[in-house]
Amino acid sequence: MDVARATALCAVADIPLEGGVAALVDGVAIAVFRTHDGSVHAIGNVDPFSGASVLSRGIVGTRGDAPVVSSPMYKQAFDLRTGACLDDASVSVPSYDVSVVDGVVLVRGVR
C-alpha cells in the first residue's frame, strides 16, 4: 500500500456517530461515515442518480447486515463498505480505503 499518498481528513470525532461528512481530496468530493459500531467508511460523495454532491448528508443505517447510507435526493441505499447501490445492481459509487490512526481519519487511493 502506498502510505505516502494517505491524506489526513479530519479527527474521527468530527464525524457524527451514524452520520457523515464531506471532504475534498484533490478536487474529488468524498463522503466519510462513522457507523454505530464506530467503524469509518469512505465512498464517493456524488449521488449518481441526481449528479449532486450530497451522499454525506444521507441517513446512515443498515439494510440486512450491510451498513448503508440512503441518498438524500431519491433515497437509494449504498453499501458503505463497497459503494454498491443496493437498489440498482448496475450502479455503484467509488469506495475508498480509510483508516484511523491516533484519532485521525486517513484516506488512500483517491484518483
Place this chain on the structure above:
Amino acid sequence: MTKRQRIVVVGHGMVGHRFAQAAVERGLTETHDIVVFGEEPRAAYDRVGLTSWFGHPDGAEALSLLPGGVYDDPRVRLVLDSVVTEIDRAARTVTVVSPPSAGSRDGRQGALLDQRGEPGAVTVHDYDVLVLATGAAPFVPPVEGRGKDGCFVYRTIEDLEAIKAASEAATSGVVIGGGLLGLEAANALVQLGLDTHVVEMAPRLMPVQLDDVAGVTLVRHVEKLGVQVHTGVLTEEIEGDRSVTGLRVRQAGTEEGARTEVVEAQVVVFSAGIRPRDALARECDLETAPRGGVLVDEQCRTADPHVFAIGECAAPGGTMYGLVAPGYAMAEVVVDALLDGPGTFTGADMSTKLKLLGVDVASFGDAFATTEGALELTYADAVSGVYKKLVVSEDGRRLLGGILVGDASAYGILRPMVSSGLALPDNPEQLILPAGSGVRLGMPDEAQVCSCNDVTKADILHAVAEQGCEGVADVKQCTRAGTTCGSCVPTVKNLVEEHFASVGRVVDKGLCEHFRLTRQELFDVVAVHGYRRFDDIVEAHGTGRGCDVCKPAIASILASQTSTHILEPATAGLQDTNDKYLANIQRNGTYSVVPRIPGGEITPEKLIVIGEVARDYGLYTKITGGQRIDLFGARMEQLPAIWKRLVDAGFESGHAYGKSLRTVKSCVGSTWCRFGVQDSVGLAIALELRYRGLRSPHKLKGGVSGCARECAEARGKDFGVIATEKGWNLYVGGNGGATPAHARLLAGDLDTQTLVSYLDRFLMYYVRTADRLQRTSTWIEQLEGGLERVREVVVDDSLGLGAELEAEMARHVGGYADEWAATLADPAKLERFVSFVNAPDTPDPTIAFTTERDQIQPIAPALIPVGAPS
C-alpha cells in the same frame, strides 16, 4: 355378556348435551343406554349466545345445539318438557313429571320463583348412573315489588320472548346488576329500543372481573352506546301498582331512608348473579357446598358412587363455575370415569372474554394482582377507549393475569401464557401495546387456543396445513374451535393468517425491515416508555440500525412528544434530508429558504428585507402557492448567514422542510372585502402562529376564508375555516396534491374559542393516531367510523379526552421556539453547515448556475459516469 347399563341425565342444557355427545363419540353408548330429561320445551341451545336470539328471524333454531331434537345414536333418548322431581337413591330411581305445568314453562315465573308446577303425567325411571346437569337459576334479590308484572330474568329463550313482548309497550328499562350478564341484558334492552339503565351496587361495572380504571373505561364505552350507568347504587323498591313503573334507588353508603331517586322503567331485568340448581340433590341428602352447588370430587362424583353432577349445578371441590368451558370439561371427565379412564377435573380458569355491546372485555388469571410481589404493567389509550393491564410475577418472568377493555385481541395468547406458565418475552409490554402483536410473539404449539373446546395451536395448524382447511370457517368445523363462546375466533383467524403468510400470502404492516410496528404503535411505545433516544427504541423494539423510513418517523414522534430542537445530538442523525439542514434540498444539492409569512400578510419593510437578502446572496425568488416567498439556490454553508439576516429582521422558520404545519392561507376578509363577514386574515395568522412547528405524520395546511365565496380555498386544506354570519364553519380532511380531497364539515357556527379548542383536539388526535405520511383525508377515511368518529371525539368529547388533547396542544404552543433562531444561537448546531470537513469554506465545485429571465437557474451537474467500486 354384561347387562347394558342405564344412565339418566337430568337437564338438557349446554353441559347435559355435551355429556351425551361425548358419550356417543367416545363409545360409551356401546355399553350404556342414555335417557336425558329436559325441563325446557326445546333441546339444548347455545345459552352463551342467547342475546343473538334478538334480531334473528329464527333465533331459537339458530341457537339450537341439536336441531331436530334427536340424537343420531338411538341409544341416546331425549325427553323434553319433563321435570325430574325426585331422586330415590336407595331404589336408584327418578320421578319425572311431564308435561310440567304452564308455570314452569313460563320462563319468567319459573325462573323467578324456581318453582315447579302441579303434577302432570308422573313416571318413574331406573338408573345405574345418574348425572345431574340442572344448571343454575338467576338470583333475584329480595327487593320489594319483585313479583310485579314487568320483572324478568335473563336465562332462557322464554325469558327473552317475555322481555320482547313487554318491551313493545315500554319506553324504558332497567337492569339490576352491572356484571357480565347484566351488561348483556342491557344490550338486549337497547336493541329493543328502550331507554336503558343499569344499576350496580358496586362502585364500578363488572366488579368481579375489572379494576377501577377498567371499569371506568367500560362505562365510557357503554354510555356511548346509550346505556345510562348508575354505580354505587342500591335498589330500594320496585314501584308500580301491578305493573312496574320505576325503580327507587339510593346511593350506597347512605342511611336507609336517605334521599332516593326514581329511575323510570316499565321493564326490569334482574341480573344479580346465579345460584346452582341443587335442590334435587339436597332433597335426597347429597351434600352441597356452602355457597351452593352439588359437592363432587375430581371425577365429579358425589358421595354416592352412582350419582355425578356436572356444569353449573356442580361444585367440584366446593367451587361452582358459572362458565360453560369448565362444565364441558366436567362432562368429559364423567364420560371418561365411566370408561374407567383417569380424567379428573381439578379446577378451571375463570377467565372471561366477551364482546359487550360491541366492546371487547377480558379478564383472566390473577387480574387483581393479589399474588405477593406481583407487578402491574398498564397501557391506557383514552382516545380509543382501550385499557390493558398485565399482572406479572415479581421476577418479571411469568404472566399471572390481566384485564383488557376495548381491545382484547391479545387475549388468545395471554390466557394460555397464564395457564401454561410459559416464560414471558423480554418486552412484555409488547403484549399489550396496540395491534395484534400477539400473533408475532409466537405461541407454543401446545398452547390452548380454544378453551371451550380444548383446541391447541397445533390442532389448528394441523387443520390448515394437513387437513386442507382454507379458512376460519373450515377450521371451526374441523376442530370445533370457536364454536362455543366464539372468543377465540380472532386468535384462530390470526393463526390461520399467520400460516398463510408463512407460505407467502399476506402483507406486513410494519414500518420497515427494522420495525414490525406501525407508526401509531411506535407512537404509543415511545409514550408508554418515555423514550428520548433512537438507540433505546431500536434496541428494545427493533432490529439493525434503522433507515431513511424509520429514523425520520421516530424523529417526528419524538418531536411531537417533546418540543425539543430537532437538531439536538440525540435526534439530529435521524432527520430527513430537509429537516437535517432546516431547508429544502434542490436538484443540484443547494437549498431553498422559506421564511414564515403568517396568513400571507407582510409589511413592506419585510418584503424589502427579503428582496435585499435574495439580491445579496444571488437567490432565485418566487411567490409560492402557499402565499409566501421562496428563495432558491443557497449553498448549505450559506444558510446560517442568510437566516441570520432574516431572523434579525423578525422572520422565523417557515417549516417548508418539515412534516409539520406549512401555511394557513387566507383571503383578505371583512377588513377590506365588501362581502367578508369575519376577519379571515386575523384568524389565519392566529392559527398559523398557534400550530407552527407542530411535527405531524404528514404536512399540515390550513385555510381561512372570509365568506362562502371561499377565495382562500380553505376546503382544499387539512383544516379549513369559512366565516358565517354567526361565526365559523370548520372543515377537515382536505388537500390538493396527488389525490385531491375536499374538506368536510366537522362543526358549524362556532365562536373563535370553540373553534380553536376543536382544532387543537382534531390536530392532536391526528398526530397521535395517523400512519406515517398519511394526510388527514386518508387518515379520516381509514379511521373506523370515519368523520363521524372524529366528530364524536372532537366535538361530542365522547371519550372525555378533549381536555387532554387540548393540554397537549397547549404544551406544544408553550414549548414552541423558532428552530432557526435556536440554531444560530448554538455553535454546536452550526458545525454541520460546512461544505467540506477539511475545507469548510470551499464551495461545492459541482454547483453552477446560468441566468434565465434575470434570475439564476441551476445547471444540471454533469452526471458523473458510474464506476465500479475501487
